[in-house]
Structure formats: C-alpha cells, structure tokens
Amino acid sequence: PLGFTLVDGGYGKPWGEINDKDWPSTYQSPVYKNIFAAGIAFAPPGSISKPFVNKNGTNITSVAPRTGMASGITGKIVAYNILDMIQGKEPTHREALSGMPGACIASIDKSTWNGSAATIIMYPVAPNFRRYPEYGRDLNITSMEIGLAGAWMKRLLHTGFIYKMKGLPGWTMIPE
Numbered sequence: 001p002l003g004f005t006l007v008d009g010g011y012g013k014p015w016g017e018i019n020d021k022d023w024p025s026t027y028q029s030p031v032y033k034n035i036f037a038a039g040i041a042f043a044p045p046g047s048i049s050k051p052f053v054n055k056n057g058t059n060i061t062s063v064a065p066r067t068g069m070a071s072g073i074t075g076k077i078v079a080y081n082i083l084d085m086i087q088g089k090e091p092t093h094r095e096a097l098s099g100m101p102g103a104c105i106a107s108i109d110k111s112t113w114n115g116s117a118a119t120i121i122m123y124p125v126a127p128n129f130r131r132y133p134e135y136g137r138d139l140n141i142t143s144m145e146i147g148l149a150g151a152w153m154k155r156l157l158h159t160g161f162i163y164k165m166k167g168l169p170g171w172t173m174i175p176e
Helices: 069-086 148-165
Strands: 102-109 116-122 143-147
Touching (some): 116 148, 143 148
16 A cells, blocks of 8 residues: 555554554565565554544544654564574564554754753554553553753764664664
8 A cells, every 4th residue: 555565464454443463563575475564664554543534635644653763673573584584484573563662752953952852652653452442552651751851862862873873883782
C-alpha cells in the first residue's frame, strides 16, 4: 500500500479489528524471503487511531512512527535475521511496534541556552489494547515533557549519533 513494502504483518483489516499480533515483527516479505523492509520502508497494517474524514472529505489517518528509534530497532532486527539466513537458519529475531518502546525529542527552538524541546516517550509505539485495554499504552511509562532539558537532550543525542556514525572509539556502547 502506498508504495511501502508488505512484510509479515496482518493486512486488510478495518481499523477496529487491527490488534497487536497484526504488527510485523521480522520485517520479512512473505513472498520474497530474501527481502526485508525496516523503518519507514515497511507498510504498517493500518492506522493507530480511528480514521477521520473532515468536512471536505479528506481522509486523515495516523500511522505509527517508523523513523528514529523505531528505525534503529527494526534495522537491527532485520540485520540479525539476515545473519540468521546467511548461517542457514530461519529468522529468529522479532520485535513488533506493538511491543516496542519509542522515544522522540522534537525541537521547538535550536538554542541550548534558552531553547526548548518536547521529549516524548511512548510505550508501546503502536497501541496494544490486548495488554493495555483502556488506552492501548502503558500510561505509567508514556509521557511528554516540554522544556530546556529537552533541548540539551537533543544536542547530546545528535553529538552521540554523529560520534557513532563516524565509528570512533567506544561507538558500539551508544544505543540506537
């Protein structure tokens, strides 16, 4: 759908019937076993909230974020599964967005002295109403804060990721 790659998810269900088991976990194509799609490349099984149609008839549908932390985790799952296949095994590594934590820091102003950023932690990234029946998420973990500390966190993460990307000493200790 929409040019994204169909993987091991449960597709074709209406919004109210999509559950945690429908979210992909190996990110492997069911048709071409040597094709995987991580991060933004895979097609989500559907919306994470009830679709809405505005007064002009425009469909407004939200999907789970598949960039940033989610991309790093799904990319690692795919890499491990490809390694499994190279070693002659079936893919053994799994992590669905319906069981995966997500964190995001959205800059509001770029200054680390008087700027601000929204720090968002969501668990799980895709709602899991089977485990959390009321809201689909663990409200003891899911939170959002806005402030200067977020701007500093964003700067630290950017610096750390550039350090990791360059492969400098100790880069393997920096998480996704």
